[in-house]
Amino acid sequence: CxxxxxxxxxxxxxxxxxxxxxxxxxxxxxxxxxxxxxxxGYIGMQYAQFWTGNTRVADSQYSLDENNNGALWTTLYAAAHNLDLIRILNADGTNPAAQNQNAIAGILKVWIMQILTDTYVNVPYTQALDVTKYITPVYDDAKTIYSQLADTLTANINALDASQPTFSTADVIYSGDVDKWKTLGHSLMLRLAIRIADADNAKAKSLIEANYQGAMTSNSDNAEFAYLGADPNRYPMDETNRPIIDFFVTTTLVDYMRSVNDPRLGIYARPVEGLTIDTIYGMPYGMSTTDANRPSTASYPGTKIYGADMKGILMTYSEVAFTLAEAAARGYSVGSDAATYYEAGVRASMEYWGVTDGVDEYLATVPYNGGDWKNVIGTQKWLSLYPQGFQAWFERIRLNFAKPDGSALFIAPVSGSLDQDVTLVPYRLTYPIVESNSNSTNYAAAGSAIGGDNKGTKNWWITY
Amino acid sequence: PNRASANVNRPILTYSAVSTIQQQPKDTTVKPSASPVVITPSAGKPATDTTKPATATPVTITPNNNNQSNKADTNKPAAAVIKPNNTAKDSTKTDTTQPAAAVITPNNKASDSTRKDTTKPATAASDSSKKTSSDTSALILPSDSNTLKKEIGQFTLNGVVKQPGGQPIPGAQVVNLSTKQGVAANVDGTFSIKASLKDTIKISAPTFGDQAIPLTSKDSLPVTLTAASTGKKQLQEVVVTALGIQRNTRAVGYAIEDVGGSAVQEAKEVNFVNALQGKVPGLQISSNTGSMGGSNKITIRGTKSILGDNNAFIVVDGTPFVNSNSNQPGQLNGGGGYDYGSSLQDINPEDIDNISILKGAAATALYGSRGANGVMLITTKKRPDVGGGIGVTYSLNAQADQVSILPHYQNQYGGGSGGKFEKLYYNEHPEAFTSESSATYDDNDGLGRYDLMPIYKADESWGPKLEGQLVRPYYSFDKDKGNPYFGQTTPWVAQPNNVKDFYRTGYTITNNIAMAGTNDKGYFRLSYGNMNQVFVLPNASMNRNNVSFNGGYEIAKGLKAVASVNYTAFAAKGRPGTGFTGPNPTLQFTMYGQRQLNLDMEKRYKYEDGSQITWNRTSWDNPAPASSNGPYWNRYMDYETDSRNRIFGNAGLDYEANKWLTFSGRVFMDNYNSLQEERTAKDYFIGGYIKRLPTAREMNYQLTANMKFDLGKDFKLNGLVGGNIMHRKWTVTGGATNGGLILPLVYNLNNSVTTATPYDEYYEKQINSAFATASLSYKNFLFLDLTGRADWSSALMSENNPYVYPSASASFVFSDLLKSWKWLSFGKLRASASAVGSDTDPYQIYDIYQFVAGFGSNPITQAYPTKYNMNLKPERTQEYETGIALKFLDERVGLDFTYYQRTTKDQIMPLTVSPATGYTTTYVNGGSVQNKGIEASLSLNPIRLKNGFRWDIVANIARNKNKVLNMNIDQYGTSLTQLTIGTDRRTTRVSVVGLVGQPLGTLMGTDYVYNDKGERIVGADGNYLISDIKPIGYAYPDYTGGINNTFSYKGIYLSALIDFQHGGNFFSYTNMYGKISGLLDVTADNNVRETGIIAKGVKEDGTPNDVVLDANTYFVNNENKTLSKANLYDASYIYLREVKLGYNLPEAWYKRFHAQSARLSLYGRNLWLMHSNAPNVDPSNILNSSSNIVGIEGGALPSIRSFGVNLNVSF
Structure with missing residues (x-):
C-alpha cells in the first residue's frame, strides 16, 4: 500500500x-x-488600414472582438513566462550554454514586452510573471517600461558571447547564432528608440547612435520564423487548406500603390475573383455590408501573403533602414544620410518580395524629400511593413503621416466607427476583460493612469 | 364470491385465515408467509383483557418477522415488504446492502420488547402518555377512555391493501383512527383490525397516497392505494439515510426527501434524474431535453463552491457512482463541442426502488467530503413486485418525442446582405447557363441577359424581400458534377417550416423484464432492460442495455452474503453539437443562415463524387462552403458516436456476532470504459477525427460494526463505527488528427496528414476514512444523533490531513406530548449543526510542464497554464439547519418546513488570475460563500370520498439566498472584489462571477447608459451609449418549486405536475445572433426593414432620440455583442412538466395471460411552457454542462415534448 x-x-x-x-x-x-x-487579420492589418472586413466589418469599424484581444495578451505573457523559465532552469549552473540561452531568451522577451506596451500602454511588468508573489500584478508606467526594456536589451546584447555554447535548431529564428542575435538586439533597440523619438528625443538619439552600427545591414540579417508548411506548424495565414475570405485589401492600399505604380501591388493583393479582366480592386475601409455603395466584391490579399512559404517576420532589414533614415532626418548621427537609408529601405523591401524590375523607376516616382521626410518615410515604411500588421499600425499612429503630396492617406471607417472613443483609428487596445475580472484594482488604476481605458487614449510616445 | 385460495392476490382474504393468525401470532406454521403483523393486546390477548389493561396497553405494530423465534420466516415477509417499514432489524437480515440499518432505528428492539409486551402489557404502560401518532413503524398507541368505549361493540374488520395493479402492498399500515390501534398488512396485503361502525380506518404505505375510510358496514374492506404520483412520501415513513441506514423519519434531525421508484418509471426519461424535476423541494434538476441525453445539473440547496463541483453525490446501493462530466472545456460556455452528458443515464430506471435525497451537511456528514453537495441515495429493487415465490414483471414503455419550442423566425426576407441580389450575365459567363434564353432577365441596357443570384456566401438573412422573383438557387451550378438542376431557377419565396420540418418525430421504446424470488434462505432479482431511442434529429439515436442482479443468501446462522451486479452497455450516435459551432443545428437555423432555403433541396447534400452541396457556397463558380456546411451534411457526414460499458455493484458479508453486535464488510466497485469519436468529413474542408477513451474505476472497501444497547426502558443507544478506503483511477486516452485526413471517410488516427496528437491523461486518488455515529433515543420521541468522520486524502499534502467532520442532530416529536390536541396528528421539530471539509482533485500540488506538438524535430514543452499549490488545505463548511414537520386535520394537511444556513470558506479554487502572471489559473484557498434558504412542502387532501375518489395536492417550494461573504486569499494576503466563474465564449463580455456582497452567479456585462430619469441614452449616431462592464443580472433563480395534483378513483388516477422557477437571468446567443443575422421575427416585423428603427431612448440633451437606423444597422449595432444587456432575459418560467393517467387493466384481461396484475399509464412530459418572459428560448432548457457556468445560453437546442404509454404486467 x-x-x-x-x-x-x-x-x-x-x-x-x-x-x-x-x-x-x-x-x-x-x-x-x-x-x-x-x-x-482583424486587428493589426485593419488598424494599419491594409485590409478591411469582407462579410464581417464590425472589426474594421473598431468593434473589438474581445476573444482576439484576450488571446493576444494571454499568449504574449505566457511566452514571456516560458522565456523566464529558461533562466530559472539555467540557474542551477549545470548548463554550459546558459549565458547565451538566457540572453537570447532575454532579447525575445524585450521584443514581446514592447509589443505589449505599444498595444496597451501601461502593462504589468515588474510584478508580472511572478505568480508565487503576485496574483494581481500592478501595471507599470509605459515610459518606465521602455527605459527598463532598453537597459535589459543592452545587458542581454552584452551578455551574448560567441565563444560559448548556445541553442541549436531549437532556435527556429537563428539556430542559436550568437552574432545574429546581437545584430537583432541592436536592431530591436532601433525600433524601441525611434518609437520614442517624439516623446524623448535625447534618449532616442543616444540609443540609436549607440546601436546603429551593430544593427542589420541586409536582408540576410532578417529575423524570421520559418514555418514548416504542415500542420500544426503551418504559417497561420496559409490558406492551402481553406481559403481565407475574411479580408479584402483596402482602397487605401490599392489606390495609393497604383498611383505610384508600386511593383509590389500584385504581391500584396490578387485580382478580384470572377472578373473577366484581372484587376485588383480595393474595398473602401470600414464599409459595411449594408452600405448602398459597397462594391459586391474586391481583392483578397495576394496569394504569397497567404502562401505556405510565408514566414513569421520578427524584423527585417528594411525596417532598420527606414528607422535610420528617419534618425538621420531627425539629425541623429547614423553614418549616412536619410536619402541613402531611405533608398536602401525601399530596395530591401523590393528584394524581400523578389521584385527586381522597375525598382529604379519606382524610386524615381517616390523620391526621398527631406522637407517632407515624415510623409515620405512614413508611407514607404508602412508599405514595407506589410503584412506586419501590428508594427505597421504602431508606425501609422506614431508618425501620423500622409501621402508624400500631403494629402490624407488614411480614412475613417466609411460606415463609421462603432467605438465611441475612436473616429479615425484606435491608438491602443483596451485591456482584456480578464484583467478587469481578475486584477480589477490594478486594472482600474492603470485605466485612470493612462487617461482612460479606451481605444482613444494615446500612448506616451504619441505627441500630436 | 371470493374463492379464497393459495392465491394471495385475491382481493379479500377469508376471515378465518386472518383470525387464526391474529390469535396465534407465533404460530407461523399455519401460514408462514402471512405471519402476523400485529401483536396487539386486544388481538394477542383474550377478550378478557379489553376491560382492563387495554387502558394502558400500547399497541405496537411491528413487522411480522419481528419474532425472533421465527428465524425461518425472516426472509419471506420481509421480502415482500418492499418499503423499509419493517423494522431496521429485519432489513439487516434481509437487505444486507444496508448493513447499518439495524442499528439506528429506534424501534429496532421492538422485536424483543413486543413479545414481552404481548404478555406483559404493563411494561409498556409508561408509553401511554404518548399521543397517537401516524408514525406507524414505531406506533405505540395509547389506550384511553375513548378506546375503552370504542372497544365495546367492536368487530374484527378484515381487508386487503392493494396497488392499483392489484398487487398487494405488504406492510401497509392500517390504523383505526378512532381507537388509535394499528396493524401492518401481511405479505399478501391482508390485514385485520378491531373496529366499530363509524370508525375511520386509515391506510398508508410508502410511495402511496394515504386513504382514510369511514366504516359503514362490517364487510371486508378492499383498499386500493394509488401511488403518490410525485413519489413524495409521507412523513411517517422510514427513510434511507447516509450509508444506507434506514431510519424512521421521526428520529431524523434533518431534512430528508424520499422518492419512490414509480416517480421515474412511469413517465420515463432516459436519464431518470430528469424525471425528478419539480418533485423534491430544494432539489434543482437542470437539463436540456434537446440535447439527447446531455448534461444535467443536480444541485441541492444552491451552489456552495465558487469554482468547484456543486453536483450532488450519487450512491447506488452503497456504491459511489462516478458521475463526472467528460465534456470539453469550451463546451461549457457557449463554445463548440458535444454534450456527452451525465453517465447517470447508465442506471436503469426500472431497477430503482427508492431515492433518498440527503440535503444538509448533517445528513451527509458520514460521506465526508464527497457528500458536501448533498447526496442522492438510490436503492435498487431486490425482491419480486408481487408476493410469493418467483415473480416476473414485464414492462413496456413507448414514447414519441417532438420538438415543441422553436424560435420565431421571420419569413419576409431571404438570405444575403444589403437587400441585394447579384447578377450573373450570360455574356460574361455563358458556361453558367444552359442557353442564353435560359437567362431570366434582360434590362435592355446592352449588357445582355442575366440571372439573379442570392449572395450565397452571406450566412445571414438581410437579403431581398421574398416576392417570388426567379433566382438561381445555390444548387443550380456545378455543371461539371453532372448536376441535374444545372441552370434552373426557382422563385424567391418563404419557407416558413424549413426549420420545423428538419426535426422529425423521435421514438423511445423501453422493454424491461425482471424475475425475482425469495425463500427462507435468500432472495434474488434479475432484470434486463433495453432502451432504444430514435432522436428528433436526423441520424441521431441512442440505445442502452441493462442487466442487473441482486441477491442475498444466508450461508450459516447469522452470516449472510449479498451481491449486486449491474452491467450497462450504452451507445449514442449523432448527438447535436452545442454552442456556437457548426455541429449545433441551431447555428445555421437561428444564429446564422438564410431563411428561404428549401429543406427538400437541402436533403440533397452531396454530389455523386462525394463533394458537398451547401447553401453557403463561396460563389456561383466555387461550391466550397464559405463557412457553413448544409444541415444534412452536418448530420450525416460530420457526426459523433459514443459508447460506454459499465459494471457497478457490490458484494459483501454480514455477520451477526451476538444480539447487539453486527459486522458488515463490503466491496463496492464502479468501473466503466467509454469511447467518444468525433468526425469531420474531408471534402472542401480538411476533415478530422477525434477519439477519446475515458475510463474510470473506483473501488471502495468498507467495514462497519453496528451496535445497539438498551439503557433502561426509556433510553436506547445505537452505534456504528467503520472505516472505508476509496481508491479511484481514471484516464483519458485517444488523440486528434492534425492537418486533416489523408483519405476521406476513414476515421482512424493514423489517417492523419501529420502525426495525430495523442491524448494521455491519468488521475489517481485515494481517501482513507474512519467514521462513527451514535444515536440516542428517549421514549421514542426525543432523539439525538452524533456523527464523526475523518478523511485522509491523497490530494492534499500529508500535513493537511486528516480533516474531520462532526455533526449533531436532534429530533423532538412534540405531538407525543400534546395528545389532547386532537387536530394535530403529528408534529416534529428538528435541528442540526455540522461542519464538513472538502478536499480536491488530484495533482493540484506540484507544477508541471505540458507537451505541445513538436516543431519538426524540435520538441516543445510549455509551463502548464495552471499554477498548482503545495499549501492547499481542505475547504470548510458549517451548516445549521432547523425544521418542523406537521400533520393535522386528520392528515388532510401536511407541512414540512426547513431553514438552513450554510457557510463554506477556504474554498479550494482554480482562481482565474491575470495572464500577466504567466498563468491563467492558480489554485488557492479562499473566499467564503453563504447559502441561506428555506424549503417547504405542503400536502393537501381537499377531497376524499367514500367511493374512493380523492384529490391530493403536493406542493413544494425552495428559496436559496446566496451571498459571497468575502474573497480573501490569505496566502497572498489579498482580498479580491470579484471572482470570475466563466465568461461567454463569443462576446466575452458576459461573465458569471462571484462578487463580494452579492450572490454567486452574478452576471456581468455591458449595459445601456441611463440618464437620471432612467432613460436610455442614445448617441448622436442613433446608437445606444454602452456602459462599462458591470453587474446586469443574476443567474440563479429566487425560488423554485412544483405543484402536483392527483385525482384517483379506484384503479384510475390522473396527475399533473407543474414546476416553476422565479427569477434568474440568462444571456441569450439565440436572440443575439438571431437578431444580428436577420433571422428572427423582430428583424422584419412592423415593417422595420422598410421604415427603419429608432432606438428607444433619449439623446444626451434629454430629447427623444429621432435618428432612424435601417433595421440591419440597428440590430447589428444595438442588440449585438457589445451591448450585453440587450440580450439578457428573465429566466422565470411555469411549466406543465408531467401529466400521467394510470389505469389498472381489468382482471379479465390480464388473467388471460396468467398475469397477476397489469397496469397501463399514459403520460406526457415537458408538455407546455405556460409562462415565460424570454422570447425564442425555453428558459428551463438552456443547460449544456454540469459546471458552475450558468446563465449563458450558448445556442439552445429546441425543447422536446414527449408522449408515452407505459404497460406493466406482473406474473
Missing part, C-alpha cells in the same frame, strides 16, 4: 524540462498569434 503522498504525483507529467523545448514553444506561440487571422 503506497503512501498517500506518493499517489498525488502524476506519473505521466513532468515537473521539469529543458530550455530548448521552452524556446521553440515561445518563439512559435508568439509568431502564431502575431500572424493569426484573428489578431493580425
Amino acid at each position: 503506497r503512501k498517500l503522498d506518493s499517489i498525488n504525483h502524476d506519473p505521466t507529467k513532468s515537473t521539469t524540462t529543458e530550455p530548448p523545448y521552452l524556446l521553440t514553444g515561445a518563439e512559435k506561440s508568439v509568431m502564431d498569434i502575431l500572424y493569426s487571422t484573428l489578431q493580425n
Whole structure:
C-alpha cells in the first residue's frame, strides 16, 4: 500500500524540462498569434488600414472582438513566462550554454514586452510573471517600461558571447547564432528608440547612435520564423487548406500603390475573383455590408501573403533602414544620410518580395524629400511593413503621416466607427476583460493612469 | 364470491385465515408467509383483557418477522415488504446492502420488547402518555377512555391493501383512527383490525397516497392505494439515510426527501434524474431535453463552491457512482463541442426502488467530503413486485418525442446582405447557363441577359424581400458534377417550416423484464432492460442495455452474503453539437443562415463524387462552403458516436456476532470504459477525427460494526463505527488528427496528414476514512444523533490531513406530548449543526510542464497554464439547519418546513488570475460563500370520498439566498472584489462571477447608459451609449418549486405536475445572433426593414432620440455583442412538466395471460411552457454542462415534448 503522498504525483507529467523545448514553444506561440487571422487579420492589418472586413466589418469599424484581444495578451505573457523559465532552469549552473540561452531568451522577451506596451500602454511588468508573489500584478508606467526594456536589451546584447555554447535548431529564428542575435538586439533597440523619438528625443538619439552600427545591414540579417508548411506548424495565414475570405485589401492600399505604380501591388493583393479582366480592386475601409455603395466584391490579399512559404517576420532589414533614415532626418548621427537609408529601405523591401524590375523607376516616382521626410518615410515604411500588421499600425499612429503630396492617406471607417472613443483609428487596445475580472484594482488604476481605458487614449510616445 | 385460495392476490382474504393468525401470532406454521403483523393486546390477548389493561396497553405494530423465534420466516415477509417499514432489524437480515440499518432505528428492539409486551402489557404502560401518532413503524398507541368505549361493540374488520395493479402492498399500515390501534398488512396485503361502525380506518404505505375510510358496514374492506404520483412520501415513513441506514423519519434531525421508484418509471426519461424535476423541494434538476441525453445539473440547496463541483453525490446501493462530466472545456460556455452528458443515464430506471435525497451537511456528514453537495441515495429493487415465490414483471414503455419550442423566425426576407441580389450575365459567363434564353432577365441596357443570384456566401438573412422573383438557387451550378438542376431557377419565396420540418418525430421504446424470488434462505432479482431511442434529429439515436442482479443468501446462522451486479452497455450516435459551432443545428437555423432555403433541396447534400452541396457556397463558380456546411451534411457526414460499458455493484458479508453486535464488510466497485469519436468529413474542408477513451474505476472497501444497547426502558443507544478506503483511477486516452485526413471517410488516427496528437491523461486518488455515529433515543420521541468522520486524502499534502467532520442532530416529536390536541396528528421539530471539509482533485500540488506538438524535430514543452499549490488545505463548511414537520386535520394537511444556513470558506479554487502572471489559473484557498434558504412542502387532501375518489395536492417550494461573504486569499494576503466563474465564449463580455456582497452567479456585462430619469441614452449616431462592464443580472433563480395534483378513483388516477422557477437571468446567443443575422421575427416585423428603427431612448440633451437606423444597422449595432444587456432575459418560467393517467387493466384481461396484475399509464412530459418572459428560448432548457457556468445560453437546442404509454404486467 503506497503512501498517500506518493499517489498525488502524476506519473505521466513532468515537473521539469529543458530550455530548448521552452524556446521553440515561445518563439512559435508568439509568431502564431502575431500572424493569426484573428489578431493580425482583424486587428493589426485593419488598424494599419491594409485590409478591411469582407462579410464581417464590425472589426474594421473598431468593434473589438474581445476573444482576439484576450488571446493576444494571454499568449504574449505566457511566452514571456516560458522565456523566464529558461533562466530559472539555467540557474542551477549545470548548463554550459546558459549565458547565451538566457540572453537570447532575454532579447525575445524585450521584443514581446514592447509589443505589449505599444498595444496597451501601461502593462504589468515588474510584478508580472511572478505568480508565487503576485496574483494581481500592478501595471507599470509605459515610459518606465521602455527605459527598463532598453537597459535589459543592452545587458542581454552584452551578455551574448560567441565563444560559448548556445541553442541549436531549437532556435527556429537563428539556430542559436550568437552574432545574429546581437545584430537583432541592436536592431530591436532601433525600433524601441525611434518609437520614442517624439516623446524623448535625447534618449532616442543616444540609443540609436549607440546601436546603429551593430544593427542589420541586409536582408540576410532578417529575423524570421520559418514555418514548416504542415500542420500544426503551418504559417497561420496559409490558406492551402481553406481559403481565407475574411479580408479584402483596402482602397487605401490599392489606390495609393497604383498611383505610384508600386511593383509590389500584385504581391500584396490578387485580382478580384470572377472578373473577366484581372484587376485588383480595393474595398473602401470600414464599409459595411449594408452600405448602398459597397462594391459586391474586391481583392483578397495576394496569394504569397497567404502562401505556405510565408514566414513569421520578427524584423527585417528594411525596417532598420527606414528607422535610420528617419534618425538621420531627425539629425541623429547614423553614418549616412536619410536619402541613402531611405533608398536602401525601399530596395530591401523590393528584394524581400523578389521584385527586381522597375525598382529604379519606382524610386524615381517616390523620391526621398527631406522637407517632407515624415510623409515620405512614413508611407514607404508602412508599405514595407506589410503584412506586419501590428508594427505597421504602431508606425501609422506614431508618425501620423500622409501621402508624400500631403494629402490624407488614411480614412475613417466609411460606415463609421462603432467605438465611441475612436473616429479615425484606435491608438491602443483596451485591456482584456480578464484583467478587469481578475486584477480589477490594478486594472482600474492603470485605466485612470493612462487617461482612460479606451481605444482613444494615446500612448506616451504619441505627441500630436 | 371470493374463492379464497393459495392465491394471495385475491382481493379479500377469508376471515378465518386472518383470525387464526391474529390469535396465534407465533404460530407461523399455519401460514408462514402471512405471519402476523400485529401483536396487539386486544388481538394477542383474550377478550378478557379489553376491560382492563387495554387502558394502558400500547399497541405496537411491528413487522411480522419481528419474532425472533421465527428465524425461518425472516426472509419471506420481509421480502415482500418492499418499503423499509419493517423494522431496521429485519432489513439487516434481509437487505444486507444496508448493513447499518439495524442499528439506528429506534424501534429496532421492538422485536424483543413486543413479545414481552404481548404478555406483559404493563411494561409498556409508561408509553401511554404518548399521543397517537401516524408514525406507524414505531406506533405505540395509547389506550384511553375513548378506546375503552370504542372497544365495546367492536368487530374484527378484515381487508386487503392493494396497488392499483392489484398487487398487494405488504406492510401497509392500517390504523383505526378512532381507537388509535394499528396493524401492518401481511405479505399478501391482508390485514385485520378491531373496529366499530363509524370508525375511520386509515391506510398508508410508502410511495402511496394515504386513504382514510369511514366504516359503514362490517364487510371486508378492499383498499386500493394509488401511488403518490410525485413519489413524495409521507412523513411517517422510514427513510434511507447516509450509508444506507434506514431510519424512521421521526428520529431524523434533518431534512430528508424520499422518492419512490414509480416517480421515474412511469413517465420515463432516459436519464431518470430528469424525471425528478419539480418533485423534491430544494432539489434543482437542470437539463436540456434537446440535447439527447446531455448534461444535467443536480444541485441541492444552491451552489456552495465558487469554482468547484456543486453536483450532488450519487450512491447506488452503497456504491459511489462516478458521475463526472467528460465534456470539453469550451463546451461549457457557449463554445463548440458535444454534450456527452451525465453517465447517470447508465442506471436503469426500472431497477430503482427508492431515492433518498440527503440535503444538509448533517445528513451527509458520514460521506465526508464527497457528500458536501448533498447526496442522492438510490436503492435498487431486490425482491419480486408481487408476493410469493418467483415473480416476473414485464414492462413496456413507448414514447414519441417532438420538438415543441422553436424560435420565431421571420419569413419576409431571404438570405444575403444589403437587400441585394447579384447578377450573373450570360455574356460574361455563358458556361453558367444552359442557353442564353435560359437567362431570366434582360434590362435592355446592352449588357445582355442575366440571372439573379442570392449572395450565397452571406450566412445571414438581410437579403431581398421574398416576392417570388426567379433566382438561381445555390444548387443550380456545378455543371461539371453532372448536376441535374444545372441552370434552373426557382422563385424567391418563404419557407416558413424549413426549420420545423428538419426535426422529425423521435421514438423511445423501453422493454424491461425482471424475475425475482425469495425463500427462507435468500432472495434474488434479475432484470434486463433495453432502451432504444430514435432522436428528433436526423441520424441521431441512442440505445442502452441493462442487466442487473441482486441477491442475498444466508450461508450459516447469522452470516449472510449479498451481491449486486449491474452491467450497462450504452451507445449514442449523432448527438447535436452545442454552442456556437457548426455541429449545433441551431447555428445555421437561428444564429446564422438564410431563411428561404428549401429543406427538400437541402436533403440533397452531396454530389455523386462525394463533394458537398451547401447553401453557403463561396460563389456561383466555387461550391466550397464559405463557412457553413448544409444541415444534412452536418448530420450525416460530420457526426459523433459514443459508447460506454459499465459494471457497478457490490458484494459483501454480514455477520451477526451476538444480539447487539453486527459486522458488515463490503466491496463496492464502479468501473466503466467509454469511447467518444468525433468526425469531420474531408471534402472542401480538411476533415478530422477525434477519439477519446475515458475510463474510470473506483473501488471502495468498507467495514462497519453496528451496535445497539438498551439503557433502561426509556433510553436506547445505537452505534456504528467503520472505516472505508476509496481508491479511484481514471484516464483519458485517444488523440486528434492534425492537418486533416489523408483519405476521406476513414476515421482512424493514423489517417492523419501529420502525426495525430495523442491524448494521455491519468488521475489517481485515494481517501482513507474512519467514521462513527451514535444515536440516542428517549421514549421514542426525543432523539439525538452524533456523527464523526475523518478523511485522509491523497490530494492534499500529508500535513493537511486528516480533516474531520462532526455533526449533531436532534429530533423532538412534540405531538407525543400534546395528545389532547386532537387536530394535530403529528408534529416534529428538528435541528442540526455540522461542519464538513472538502478536499480536491488530484495533482493540484506540484507544477508541471505540458507537451505541445513538436516543431519538426524540435520538441516543445510549455509551463502548464495552471499554477498548482503545495499549501492547499481542505475547504470548510458549517451548516445549521432547523425544521418542523406537521400533520393535522386528520392528515388532510401536511407541512414540512426547513431553514438552513450554510457557510463554506477556504474554498479550494482554480482562481482565474491575470495572464500577466504567466498563468491563467492558480489554485488557492479562499473566499467564503453563504447559502441561506428555506424549503417547504405542503400536502393537501381537499377531497376524499367514500367511493374512493380523492384529490391530493403536493406542493413544494425552495428559496436559496446566496451571498459571497468575502474573497480573501490569505496566502497572498489579498482580498479580491470579484471572482470570475466563466465568461461567454463569443462576446466575452458576459461573465458569471462571484462578487463580494452579492450572490454567486452574478452576471456581468455591458449595459445601456441611463440618464437620471432612467432613460436610455442614445448617441448622436442613433446608437445606444454602452456602459462599462458591470453587474446586469443574476443567474440563479429566487425560488423554485412544483405543484402536483392527483385525482384517483379506484384503479384510475390522473396527475399533473407543474414546476416553476422565479427569477434568474440568462444571456441569450439565440436572440443575439438571431437578431444580428436577420433571422428572427423582430428583424422584419412592423415593417422595420422598410421604415427603419429608432432606438428607444433619449439623446444626451434629454430629447427623444429621432435618428432612424435601417433595421440591419440597428440590430447589428444595438442588440449585438457589445451591448450585453440587450440580450439578457428573465429566466422565470411555469411549466406543465408531467401529466400521467394510470389505469389498472381489468382482471379479465390480464388473467388471460396468467398475469397477476397489469397496469397501463399514459403520460406526457415537458408538455407546455405556460409562462415565460424570454422570447425564442425555453428558459428551463438552456443547460449544456454540469459546471458552475450558468446563465449563458450558448445556442439552445429546441425543447422536446414527449408522449408515452407505459404497460406493466406482473406474473
